[in-house]
Amino acid sequence: MYKIGIDLGGTNIACGVVDGINLVYKKSVPTGKITGTESAAEKLGAALSVALNDGGFSWDEISEIGIGIPGTVNTDTGIVEYACNVGLENSPLGDTLSKLIKKPVYAENDANAAAWGEYIAGSGREYKSMVMLTLGTGVGGGIIIDGKLYSGFNFSGAEIGHMVTHHGGRECACGRRGCFEKYASATGLKETTRKYMRENPQSIMWRIAGGIESVNARTAFEAAKKGDKAAAAAVNEYISDLACGIVNVINIFQPEAVVLGGGVANEGDGLLLPVRDIVSREDYARNSKRRAVVKLAELGNDAGIIGAALLRTNRKGD
Ligand SMILES: [Zn+2]
Structure with missing residues (x-):
C-alpha cells in the first residue's frame, strides 16, 4: 500500500x-x-x-x-x-x-x-528531538520533542521566525519589530545585501545582481566568493544573524539536531560551516559532552x- x-x-x-x-x-x-x-x-x-x-x-x-x-x-x-x-x-x-x-x-x-x-525520512532520521528551520520567504519552524511534533496547546506554536532577535529592528508583518525571519530568511538576506550595496557603490554585487531591485538570495554569496569585501561583510552579517537565532533555539530546546532547509540552505557548507563555528562558541551547553548538531536538510521541497x-x-x- x-x-x-x-x-x-x-x-x-x-x-x-x-x-x-x-x-x-x-x-x-x-x-x-x-x-x-x-x-x-x-x-x-x-x-x-x-x-x-x-x-x-x-x-x-x-x-x-x-x-x-x-x-x-x-x-x-x-x-x-x-x-x-x-x-x-x-x-x-x-x-x-x-x-x-x-x-x-x-x-x-x-x-x-x-x-x-526530515525527521522520519531525512536529516533527522537518527534523532529523537529535532528543530527544523526553513529559510525561505520567511523562516518556517517545526519542533519535534521525543518523537512528537510540538506546536503549543493551541497549535499556533513553533513560530520560530517570529522570535525577536533585533529588538526595535526591521518591521514584521506580524506586528512586531526585529523578528528573526526579517534577517534570517531569504527575504532578510536580500534586505541585508541591498543595505551593503547602497553603502558600497563600487561592490561587484551591483554588476552581479544587475541593480538593487533584482538582488536575490545568492547575490552576496556569489560576490563574496569572487573576493568582494562588501559582499563578504553582507554574508557575515547574515550568518551572524542566522546563528543568533539558532543558538537561541538550541539554548531553549537543546535538540539533538537543528536542521536547515529552504532556498538559502542550498549554499551548503558556505553557510553551514560558519554557522557551526558560531554555535560551537555560543551554545550554552558548549562544555557538555553531548551537543546539538546543525545540519542541512536532505529532502528539499x-x-x-x-x-x-x-x-x-x-x-x-x-
Ligand atoms: Zn514577526
Whole structure:
C-alpha cells in the first residue's frame, strides 16, 4: 500500500505517492480559487485523481492521505482553524475530503509536515528531538520533542521566525519589530545585501545582481566568493544573524539536531560551516559532552509531501 502526501499551497497543490518513506511519484496542479471547505475538498480530490491517473496508481493501492496546510490546524479535531492563503477558516477539510474519497485523511501545518518529513525520512532520521528551520520567504519552524511534533496547546506554536532577535529592528508583518525571519530568511538576506550595496557603490554585487531591485538570495554569496569585501561583510552579517537565532533555539530546546532547509540552505557548507563555528562558541551547553548538531536538510521541497504522507506515523519504524 502507498500513502499520499499533499502540500496545499496558494499557487499549487503538490501530491506525492510515498512507498515506505520514499517518494515514488509527484504531481503538481494549480490550486485555483478556493471558496470554502467543499470547494477545497473537491480541488484536492481532483488533484489526487489526476496524480494517481498520471502516475499509474489505483485508489485501491492507497491506504491514507496527509495534507500540509499553510495555517493553524487543530490536530486533535482535524479542523483547519485559520489558513488565509488558501481561504479556509474553521474548516473540517480533512473530514470532508475523507468522505469524498473514502480514505483516512490527516492534516497538519505545512512547516510541521516538512519538519516531520526530515525527521522520519531525512536529516533527522537518527534523532529523537529535532528543530527544523526553513529559510525561505520567511523562516518556517517545526519542533519535534521525543518523537512528537510540538506546536503549543493551541497549535499556533513553533513560530520560530517570529522570535525577536533585533529588538526595535526591521518591521514584521506580524506586528512586531526585529523578528528573526526579517534577517534570517531569504527575504532578510536580500534586505541585508541591498543595505551593503547602497553603502558600497563600487561592490561587484551591483554588476552581479544587475541593480538593487533584482538582488536575490545568492547575490552576496556569489560576490563574496569572487573576493568582494562588501559582499563578504553582507554574508557575515547574515550568518551572524542566522546563528543568533539558532543558538537561541538550541539554548531553549537543546535538540539533538537543528536542521536547515529552504532556498538559502542550498549554499551548503558556505553557510553551514560558519554557522557551526558560531554555535560551537555560543551554545550554552558548549562544555557538555553531548551537543546539538546543525545540519542541512536532505529532502528539499519534498519534505512537506513526505512528512504529510507519514503524519500517522507517530514513531519511527511504524
Ligand atoms: Zn514577526
